[in-house]
Amino acid sequence: xxxxxxxxxxxLDGLALEPRERAEVIEExxxxxxxxxxxxxxxxxxxxxxxxxxxxxxxxxxxxxxRIQSARRKEDIMTNRIKQFWIPGLLTFVLAMxxxxxxxxxxxxxxxxxLRGVLPVATLYIPWLLSLPLIGATGAYLSHRTGGSQRAVFxxxxxxxxxxLLLFLVGFPVALxxxxxxxxxxxxxxxxxxxxxxxxxxxxxxxxxxxxxxxFVSRRLNSRRIxxx
Amino acid sequence: xxxxxxxxxxxxxxxxSVLEDGPLHGYEMARRIERQTKGSLHFTLAALYPMLYRMxxxxxxxxxxxxxxxxxxxxxxxLTAAGREKLSPLRQEWSELFQAxxxxxxxxxx
Numbered sequence: 157x158x159x160x161x162x163x164x165x166x167x168l169d170g171l172a173l174e175p176r177e178r179a180e181v182i183e184e185x186x187x188x189x190x191x192x193x194x195x196x197x198x199x200x201x202x203x204x205x206x207x208x209x210x211x212x213x214x215x216x217x218x219x220x221x222x223r224i225q226s227a228r229r230k231e232d233i234m235t236n237r238i239k240q241f242w243i244p245g246l247l248t249f250v251l252a253m254x255x256x257x258x259x260x261x262x263x264x265x266x267x268x269x270x271l272r273g274v275l276p277v278a279t280l281y282i283p284w285l286l287s288l289p290l291i292g293a294t295g296a297y298l299s300h301r302t303g304g305s306q307r308a309v310f311x312x313x314x315x316x317x318x319x320x321l322l323l324f325l326v327g328f329p330v331a332l333x334x335x336x337x338x339x340x341x342x343x344x345x346x347x348x349x350x351x352x353x354x355x356x357x358x359x360x361x362x363x364x365x366x367x368x369x370x371x372f373v374s375r376r377l378n379s380r381r382i383x384x385x
Numbered sequence: 386x387x388x389x390x391x392x393x394x395x396x397x398x399x400x401x402s403v404l405e406d407g408p409l410h411g412y413e414m415a416r417r418i419e420r421q422t423k424g425s426l427h428f429t430l431a432a433l434y435p436m437l438y439r440m441x442x443x444x445x446x447x448x449x450x451x452x453x454x455x456x457x458x459x460x461x462x463x464l465t466a467a468g469r470e471k472l473s474p475l476r477q478e479w480s481e482l483f484q485a486x487x488x489x490x491x492x493x494x495x
Contacts, residue, residue, distance in 0.1 A: 180450075181434075184411065184460045188430050191412040213430040220431045227438035305444075305467055 157193060158207050161186040167217040172225050181224060189213065240304030245315035248295035248362070252316035255291075256284050269353075278353035288358055289365025291316065296366035300373045313366030320354040396436055397445075398479060399426055401464060401472045404446060410459040411437060437462060445471055 164186045171178050189210050196206035214220050259281050260266075270277040292313045299312035311318075328347050399418045403409060409417065415428040440446045445468035448460045464472070 180460070183458065185430060185434060187410075187457065187459055188412045188434075190457075192430070195412075195416070215431065220435070223431075223435035224438060227435045227442060306470060 157190070157203070158210075160189040160193070160210075164189065167214070168221050168224075171221050173228060177228065181228075236302070237308075239302040240299050240308040241311055244295045244298035244302075244304070244312035247298065248291050248312060249316045249319075251291045251294065252284075252288065252358075252362075255287050256281060259284050278349045280353055280357070285357060285361050288316075288361035292362030292364070292366030293369040295362075296370040297373055300370055306370075309366070309370050313362050313370075314359050316362065317355050317359045320358075324351050324355060395426065395479070396428070396432070397440060398472075398475050400436065400440065401445065401468055401475065404462060404464040404468070405472060408461040408463040410451075410461050412459075414462065440468070443467070 161182065164182045168178075168182060168185075171181065173181065192213060193206050193210050196209050197203065201209065263281070263283060267280045267282055268277050269280060295312040295315060296309050299309040304312065324347065328350075399422070400414065403414055403417050403421070411430075411433055415433055418426050418428060437446065437448070441448055441462070444465055446462045447465050448462045450458055451461045452458050
């Protein structure tokens with residue numbers, strides 16, 4: 157039997173991967189050729205014919221090397237993450253925060269609500285909440301268009317509320333522990349009201365725009381991809 | 386025989402489908418696809434591995450080295466949650482495409 161490992165190593169010489177990764181690729185491809193060879197021998201091929209048949213598995217080793225390199229490149233993972241999550245996420249965040257800042261400066265007064273008419277209160281910017289479905293839809297479209305997974309698309313949609321969620325989950329408990337001036341008796345109610353006004357309600361608004369777009373674009377792009385193939 | 390363009394499009398679906406039944410290494414995967422499609426889909430080494438690596442990078446499948454009973458090390462691929470998530474809509478889309486083509490044939494024969 158030919159030394160398939162040596163053959164693959166020789167043919168893939170210059171494969172631009174980490175040494176361990178390169179060794180694994182060589183071992184895997186050699187193992188495939190060994191099994192192909194043994195399978196052909198079991199079918200009654202002579203050793204020479206089986207070896208010749210195995211060689212037809214790869215017509216152009218140079219092209220295979222290039223395609224393996226391209227398929228395993230680590231930087232592509234990073235590029236994809238940037239395209240599918242960070243860019244759409246940051247864009248939705250910037251859009252949402254810029255519009256909120258404009259509303260706070262030039263817009264109508266916010267709607268101030270209180271639980272049972274007493275503290276703690278929540279400040280709701282209604283025009284901002286109404287704009288969020290559009291912003292969520294933008295995030296979903298951009299993330300899905302670049303091939304984002306459902307998780308990446310979902311994260312891009314709700315990205316603008318993630319800093320608030322972090323603030324409530326980390327900032328509040330820390331303030332409660334560190335700042336002795338904080339009135340502990342109203343803290344829990346304030347936490348719930350704040351979470352509702354700045355995290356849950358905006359997240360629902362973002363998803364109300366983002367999820368239908370994700371569904372719609374997903375169907376359209378996939379149909380196009382199939383036809384394109 | 387199915388043409389190369391269509392084969393490229395169906396290849397990922399074929400891999401995801403056979404892995405749905407359980408983990409397989411590359412050679413076994415290629416043979417099973419060939420057997421189940423009665424030879425219409427034949428994966429050479431050159432066609433199979435770049436695709437497997439690309440699918441692994443997208444986290445649709447995950448490869449792990451395993452040692453078989455005869456002591457041979459082989460890389461077995463499993464379907465991930467993301468791959469399973471991808472499989473169902475892909476099947477639906479291909480089914481829709483084939484239905485559309487069948488309808489087209491009926492129209493042409495009418």
